[in-house]
Structure formats: structure tokens, C-alpha cells
Amino acid sequence: MSAAVKAKPQSRLLLSGNDAIARGVWEAGAKVAAAYPGTPSTEILESLSQYPDLYAEWSVNEKVALEVAIGGSMSGARSFCAMKHVGLNVASDAFMTITVAGVVGGLVIAVADDVGMSSSQNEQDSRFWGRFGHVPLLEPADSQEAYEMAKYAFELSEAYNTPVILRLTTRVCHVKAVVQVGERAAHDITGFKSDARRWVMTPANAKGRLPDQIAREGKLQALAEVSPLNVLEPGSDRRVGFVTSGPAYMHVRESFPDAPVLKLGFSYPVPMALVEKLAAQVDHLVVAEETEPLLEHDIKAAGLLTIHGKDLLPRLGELTPNVLIPAIKTFLGEPIPPTSTYPKFDPFPRPPTMCAACPHMGVYYSLARMRKKVQISGDIGCYTLGAGHPWNALDTTISMGASMGIALGMDKARSEETKDKAVVAVIGDSTFLHMGMQGMLDIVYNRGNVTTLILDNRTTGMTGGQNHAGTGKGLKGDDAPRVDFVKLVEALGVAPERIRKIDPYQLPVVFKTIKQEIETPGPSVIITDRPCVLSEFYHKIEPYRVVDEDCTGCGNCINVGCPAITVKRSESKLRPDGKTNELKFTTIDTAMCTGCHMCVESCGPKAIVLAKPVAVAE
Amino acid sequence: MNDVITNILVCGTGGQGVMTAAEILAQTAITKGFDCKKSEVAGMAQRGGVVTSHVRFGKRVWSPVITPGTADILVAFEVAEGSRWADMLRPGGIAMVNTIRLVPPVVSMGLFKYPDDPVAQMRAAGVTVYDFDAGAIARELGDLKLVNTIMLGAIADFLPFPATELEEQIVGRFRERKPAMVEVNQKAFEAGRAAARARASADQQLAANS
Numbered sequence: 001m002s003a004a005v006k007a008k009p010q011s012r013l014l015l016s017g018n019d020a021i022a023r024g025v026w027e028a029g030a031k032v033a034a035a036y037p038g039t040p041s042t043e044i045l046e047s048l049s050q051y052p053d054l055y056a057e058w059s060v061n062e063k064v065a066l067e068v069a070i071g072g073s074m075s076g077a078r079s080f081c082a083m084k085h086v087g088l089n090v091a092s093d094a095f096m097t098i099t100v101a102g103v104v105g106g107l108v109i110a111v112a113d114d115v116g117m118s119s120s121q122n123e124q125d126s127r128f129w130g131r132f133g134h135v136p137l138l139e140p141a142d143s144q145e146a147y148e149m150a151k152y153a154f155e156l157s158e159a160y161n162t163p164v165i166l167r168l169t170t171r172v173c174h175v176k177a178v179v180q181v182g183e184r185a186a187h188d189i190t191g192f193k194s195d196a197r198r199w200v201m202t203p204a205n206a207k208g209r210l211p212d213q214i215a216r217e218g219k220l221q222a223l224a225e226v227s228p229l230n231v232l233e234p235g236s237d238r239r240v241g242f243v244t245s246g247p248a249y250m251h252v253r254e255s256f257p258d259a260p261v262l263k264l265g266f267s268y269p270v271p272m273a274l275v276e277k278l279a280a281q282v283d284h285l286v287v288a289e290e291t292e293p294l295l296e297h298d299i300k301a302a303g304l305l306t307i308h309g310k311d312l313l314p315r316l317g318e319l320t321p322n323v324l325i326p327a328i329k330t331f332l333g334e335p336i337p338p339t340s341t342y343p344k345f346d347p348f349p350r351p352p353t354m355c356a357a358c359p360h361m362g363v364y365y366s367l368a369r370m371r372k373k374v375q376i377s378g379d380i381g382c383y384t385l386g387a388g389h390p391w392n393a394l395d396t397t398i399s400m401g402a403s404m405g406i407a408l409g410m411d412k413a414r415s416e417e418t419k420d421k422a423v424v425a426v427i428g429d430s431t432f433l434h435m436g437m438q439g440m441l442d443i444v445y446n447r448g449n450v451t452t453l454i455l456d457n458r459t460t461g462m463t464g465g466q467n468h469a470g471t472g473k474g475l476k477g478d479d480a481p482r483v484d485f486v487k488l489v490e491a492l493g494v495a496p497e498r499i500r501k502i503d504p505y506q507l508p509v510v511f512k513t514i515k516q517e518i519e520t521p522g523p524s525v526i527i528t529d530r531p532c533v534l535s536e537f538y539h540k541i542e543p544y545r546v547v548d549e550d551c552t553g554c555g556n557c558i559n560v561g562c563p564a565i566t567v568k569r570s571e572s573k574l575r576p577d578g579k580t581n582e583l584k585f586t587t588i589d590t591a592m593c594t595g596c597h598m599c600v601e602s603c604g605p606k607a608i609v610l611a612k613p614v615a616v617a618e
Numbered sequence: 619m620n621d622v623i624t625n626i627l628v629c630g631t632g633g634q635g636v637m638t639a640a641e642i643l644a645q646t647a648i649t650k651g652f653d654c655k656k657s658e659v660a661g662m663a664q665r666g667g668v669v670t671s672h673v674r675f676g677k678r679v680w681s682p683v684i685t686p687g688t689a690d691i692l693v694a695f696e697v698a699e700g701s702r703w704a705d706m707l708r709p710g711g712i713a714m715v716n717t718i719r720l721v722p723p724v725v726s727m728g729l730f731k732y733p734d735d736p737v738a739q740m741r742a743a744g745v746t747v748y749d750f751d752a753g754a755i756a757r758e759l760g761d762l763k764l765v766n767t768i769m770l771g772a773i774a775d776f777l778p779f780p781a782t783e784l785e786e787q788i789v790g791r792f793r794e795r796k797p798a799m800v801e802v803n804q805k806a807f808e809a810g811r812a813a814a815r816a817r818a819s820a821d822q823q824l825a826a827n828s
Contacts, residue, residue, distance in 0.1 A: 014641075014648050014656070142655070142682070175682040176641070176656040178648055247682070254681035321685040340687035340705040342743050347698040348730035350631060350722045353666040389724065558727060563666055566726035584727070 017172035020143040022047035024150030029187030032072030034065035037463035038084030039119040040173035041112035062087030073107040076190030099133035102161040106154030125292040130268035137268035171247035221269035229265030241282030356564040357596035359530035362504035364391035379403035381428040401435025422518035430460040444493035457532040498524035541595035550607035553583030564592035623676035630695030640671035647675035657682035701736035764806040771810025
């Protein structure tokens, strides 16, 4: 449990930005909160769900999460939703109209950008949405600010009748820093009141509200000029002054402690008078923003054409001190201070691997065996790792749920060379429910020749094991209705005899089933049914070991990809035909092995046996 | 309190307890009234990848990340990971290294080579390294999970607060939840301290003899 949940008012705690936001949202009196997991935002809702007197849910996707929050707000409840940057793309349809309709209970949307790309498919800058939707945007720089701004965002939302974006980055979400918390305020739900002109966004009604939206933006700009969240900090070294926001502010302060800085916590609309005030004090004004030049463009558009920004600083990644200092020193014509005294050793990579006994390995082992005959359209989740060694059995990853639509497009666009290849889509249970179902329906409706593998491991794996509509559990671990994937895909129109449910640990069955389905025309679905090894549903059984005398060094078991299997000894052997075989003799880490027996099935000479009676501890 | 910031980089691989160790250091720092930030990019790390955690504390901490070349202490839970992050150390900083070698599949399959002696590499480059087998000490004490406490004990005499404060932070966690583990953690902490001291005097001996 987050330490913040039980914390008494005024206590001082070490909190992650995500935990701090949850506390702020709760203290603001929010009553409805929804999210779909996504790094680095996931822990906000996990934390929030532990507080009393607040409804919190995992929604099936970010659009639904925002819609739930909108419904809450319309009903007069302070409402909140959280998502990662790409989640707001999914939610954008609802977002772009609620910005027109406005709010009753404060509506706050926390969106977390993965600046530096630790766990995402792109590095987009969510600050665009403030400009696109004409809504205010708050940017905390650390946990304390995240807590305070989360709280204030609800007031701002209600006062200006607008949703508010709380823009986070990984360095806010996942950094722990000291936070002093406060008390919860009461905000009773007023209840929904019918008002078609307000909530039924037909062209006539929406048209009437558009001028208000533009007028609101003007009022917000005036507010940003005087907001205590925007601070002009004086400095003694006036050669360069910085306009900055979010964690970039912390890096600027670290790097140039004597420089004047305009720190924007309320960063859209841009308080242009404050910017001009700073510009008048310094020789050069530099905008340090992560990641796109948005402030820079707004400031230039307002007529300050001589400012600097992305001409000096990178447009990608974090603006940490080791990036800022050389860039600004070079600009000033000063020598760049030396950084590291010691060399950088780059021993070897440690790419992420699948876990020992991960059920996904059985599928990729089989797909790798028929690699030349299939095009494999992948999706977003742990199974994206199927693109890596030793499987190399994934051709595409674009966006959540994209595997099936892309597979259908591939099926409809065949060349002479690819006309006989099978097209396979691979997607996980949570991702299928998030945005995959529509792609499946499209395959059926448009008579695609696609075999879809739904890897049901009963969890949202990559984000750390969250529940969803297919796990039978809710956000708090409470019992919930569980979707039946077989019935679901049947309802979408897949022929019952083309829906196969298999155990991914049974390698021969997996191989045979995939082969049968790809060789038969028409849409088909193979559902694998084994829980994630990190989930509560997984039970470890007896571990295995390799009998050295029986191991022939064929290396088949390595191709399963289990991290518990490693090469003990390699040997080159001359064959009668003059070629050499590279033999790899293996060993199994019995402490890591959970007894899934996939490697046993891959082993021709039957050299893998139960580890007992050999002692497990080593 | 002066303006000096202490920078500690803890590194290792997923599942080794890097983040817990960093958390304990950070908690001790705020108990002492320091401002503190702790930062890690874990993401996919739980799947066997590289894990680092940056702990910074002092009167006022701005950036949550340690700038390369400014770490006072590098705590490496795995020896090659120690060499991977050695360039983060400031001149005169120290590397406290657990000598365990965790070989990833890409190495065992022969795609990459694990360096023969990462500690020797670091020393050759002038890094002050205290290396010892924390796993062996933990096994002797009967629980591999004690590596965490041993490593913290090893750096306890290099911190700007008394070793007892750090020890209390660790032991306090067990006192409430697992009182049976209190004594063995105290032993592990002291064993870590002793191991670092032994390494230091061995190095001095070596230097004196050469």
C-alpha cells in the first residue's frame, strides 16, 4: 500500500509523483477515477484505488476511462482519469468534444509522456493537446508539485468550465521526492441534470459553445500571467535566461544555478507578458522544454523572434544537465567542463527477456519453426519481445490493437512473392479487449485470411500485472464478471470450428494447431490459455534439470527462449560432409525453473528430467 | 547543513533488490532532514534487464538524476553492472561491488562476451573498487535475500550520517513485519561493513607493498 494512503495531514513523506497525484486527487474530493494501465502512469490509479470514498476502475481503454470521468463530471462529481501519452490518442475523440461542452464537477486528465522512451512505441509531446483542445495545461516538476497541482486542477476546471490536463513525464511519475500532504476536502455529488443544449453536442448546440471555448482561452491566458504556478526567478548571471517547465526546470536549476528562470507550472496558455519581462532582463533567452518546441513556437509567434530553443537543444529525450551544460556553454563560447574521469565500459547488453515459463514462449517457438511461411503482425505487450532473440518471430508493432487491422491489410496487399504466405496476428488478452475487438470484427466482415493468436495470460503483463475485463477481478482485486473469449470471438462472427483453445505449454499441439489454421482459408482464432507466471493464478511445479550424459548439444531447448536455460559449454564438431556443427550443451537453473516443461518437449534425446532428487538449493 | 549533495548510484539487474536498497537510503536521508530525490527508469527492467536507481540528497536537490562523473558512491549488485556504470563516479568516488556474475542469455548463447575481470578493468582505469562476494556472506547467514542488507552495510561508513541510522532504517522495517529477521539483518549489516573494511585494508597493504 502507498504510504500516502494512511498519511496524516501535514506529514512529510517520500512519494513518487504517481502516489503524490493520487493523494492530491483524493484530497481534492474526487469521487470518480478511471484509467487503463500504461507506463509511466499505471500506479496513479493503483494508488488511488486504496483511498476510501472514491469510485476507481480499470477501464477497457483510455477512451472509455475518459468517458467514465466525463459522466462523473456531468453528474457533478469531481472526476479524474489517467493515461500514458499514447492513451490520449485513443481518448482524443471524447476529449476534443468535452473541451467544447465543459464540466460540472472538476474534470482532470493526467497524461504521462515517456520522455526518454523507457517503455513506449513513440515519444510524443502531450502538451499539444492543450493547444488543440483549447484547455489549460499544468506541468509539475516534482512530487510536491504533482500533489499540489492535482489538487488545484479541480478548482481551475470548475472555475473556468473546462477539463484540465495535468501533463506528466517519467521523471515526475517515477521519481520519489519529499511531499507534505494535507487534508481531504468535501465535494458532494450534485447529480446529473438534463440540459440538451449543454450535453447533446449536435452541430447546432456545439456551434453555440465554440465562441465560449475561444473566449475561455483568452481568460485562461490572463490567469496564467498572474498564476502563482508561473514564477520568474531572478538570477545574477544574466547572459542566458531560461523559459522552462516540468522536470526540465529541475535540470536547468541544477545546471545553471545563477541564471534567471521563468518556471512555467501553468504552461498553456503561455503567459507572454512574463516571457517578455524575462527577455528584457537577459542577453539571450533560451526555451528548455521536453520535447517539442511548443513554447518556443508560441513565443516566436508572439513576436520574440530572437529567442533560442531547439536550435541549441535536442528535440528528443530528456534535457538532463549533461545535455544542457555542453549545449549552453558552446553557445556562450565557453569551454565545456569535463564530465567523466573514468571510461565508459560497455560490457554487453542485457535486453529484457521473457520470464522463465512464460506461456508466450511456446507460441513464438512454434512460429519461429514456420517463420518462412508466415507474416506475423504483432501488438503491444510482453509478447512484443517475440521480435527478439531467439525467436525473431514478429514483423510489426505499431499501436494498441493494431495487429489485426494490419494483418488484414497485409492479407489484401499480396505480391507474387508473398501470395502464398500465411498472415498471423498476435495479441494479448488485455490488448484484445482494449482495441483489438474492432480489428477482429473487420477481419470477419471483410473475409480476411488471417489467423489471430490471442495470448490469454489473464493479466495486463507488461505494466506489472493489472486486472482487466478478462481476468475475473476488478481494480481492487474484487470479483468481477469475466469475459469469455471463445464466446466473444464467436459473437464477432468467427466460425465455431475455427476457434481453437489450446495450452501453450504443449508445444506439439501449438505447432499443429497453428499449422492447421493457417493452411485453411478464412478467419480463425487460436486462444492460448495459461496464466502469466507473475500472476496470482500461476502455480509453480517441480523444476527440471539437464542430464549431461544425455545432452547431445543440439540446442533445441535454447530456442524455447527460457532465461532459466543457459549454455554451459560450446563445441564445434566436424560432420562427415566436411561442414561443422556448433554444439551447445545446456544447463537449467533449477532455482528459476518452474516446471512448465516446454523445454522437455523440445528435447529429442530426452535429456531433460525432473530435478529431484537433486537438491533444489544451490 | 552545508550545500553538498550526496549522489549514490545503485545498479544491478531486475529482481536483485536495487530499488529497495535505494529506497532505504532515501528514507534514511529524509529522516535526517535532508531533501532527497530517488529516480529510476525501470520500465521493462523486471524482465531481466539493467536496473539503476539514482539517490540524491542534501539541503536542496534539483535534478533527480546524477550527472555522469558526479556520483560519490556506486553500489553494484552485480560485477559487470559495476563496470557498466563506473563512468558515473566522480574522481575519488568509490565503487562497492558484489562480485557475483549474472550471465544473461545473450552471453551464454555466445552472441556477446562477459568480461573476464570487470573489477580489474575498473581498477586499471583508476577507479577505487571495494569488491567482495556478498552472496557468499548471505549464504553463510542462511538467506540470499540478505545481499541487500550486506551491500548497504558495506557503504555505511562512507555516508554523511552514522552507520547506525542506516541500520535502524533497515532493521526497523523488519521489527514490525518480520521480527525473526531482525537479528540476522543486523548481522548481515555488520558483515557488510566488515567486508568493506577488510577490502580497504587489503588494498592499503597492497599499495604499501608495491
